[in-house]
Amino acid sequence: MNERVRLLVGTKKGAFILESDAARRDWSMRGPLCEGTAIHDMIVDPVSGAILAGGGSAWYGPSVWRSDDGGTTWSHSSAGMTYGDDQPAVVTVWSLATTPDGAILAGVEPAGLFRSEDGGATWAHVEGLTNHPTRPTWGPGAGGLIAHTIIPHPTDPARTWVGISAVGVFETRDGGASWEPRNVGVRAEFNPEDRFPVTGQCVHKFALAAGEPETLYQRNHCGVYRSDDGSETWQEITGNLPTDFGFSLVAHPRDPATCWVIPLSAPEEGRFMPDAHAAVWRTRDRGAAWTRSDDGLPTHDAYLSVLREAMARDTLDPVGIAFGTGTGQLWNSADEGDSWRMITDTLPEIWAVEAVVIGG
């Protein structure tokens, strides 16, 4: 066994790649990569092994970066990433995903989805999502009107879920031609005239349960939810979490009953870890109960925030969890969240963390 773990870290000022052996205690670091472009999401194409990074530059616009040599050299493109010359310009890329049939999907701001069939060299607009009949009613969250979480169905290439802030979850079952809102049961407390609208929910992140493609967990502006019917309906599982609010969520790679969230204080109360006590919360029973995990994390004066893509898990046993903060600290656990160590506290503002096992 010679497995190693890479953490791909997207920051306001470029990408960083950290690497450790399976113990996940001592890390090397490379960066900044991608020429200082703000990176909002990083993934690895499971087929080619390419590292993909999505983001944008205030000067030079949106881009998807690709490295086929482990992050040593990079290319970038946004060719075709436009709604047309009479439409708003695409500002930046917020999310990336690969599909079972070998394509790459990119979620952008203003909210929309683009698809690449050539490894990211050129992009085509997935018009069905942007042309949804509810589009005139879509409104931005604090981070803008953005398409973020993208989850292709693991076995059905015609199905994909996308999260749009602050609009909600959408699903296509026909390869992107048409989309349906999937927000039944999700609260929108900021809309007191209709707390359960068809769209207008502020989805922050969602993930598939391991081995159960019809079970999803959702981190929302207003609570945490689980769907057992492929997103048709959602049940709230906020339960004993200390607050309704937070951005990040990751699901266990093998146990469909386990996931992790990082609750934050209410939007009007700072959006940092409640009581300035750093903690990750884990459920082992599909959200029936949550347990605070803070061994090794600062329990006072920790005014930390963690954004939607800034927590990740690897696939080793036990599973490793890592999260990055808005103030540049990167933490990891090599024991499924039982204990934590700080890897570094000197990175730029962290937007994205991805954990990948290589070798073996």
Add this chain to the structure above:
Amino acid sequence: MAIVLLPGSLIALFPGTARRHVVEGGTVGAVIVALDRSVPGLRDRLVEAGPRLRPHINVFVDGQPADLATNVPPEATIHVLPAVSGG
């Protein structure tokens, strides 16, 4: 033929690209299209939907502020500069 001077932060996106280029084109937009032929992808870094120059990109033709439609006289010198912005 115009002389085009590109900023360091832009040529860093295209390793091996020179800062100084000699390019044919009657307008700034045409010059950028010509540049894109020798540096594929460069136009997308400077031009957004509209088409128009990206909001934080400034172009000067012989020292005067320009947009994509600005005429480029023969022997003109074109500076492309990123705005002083960021944090």
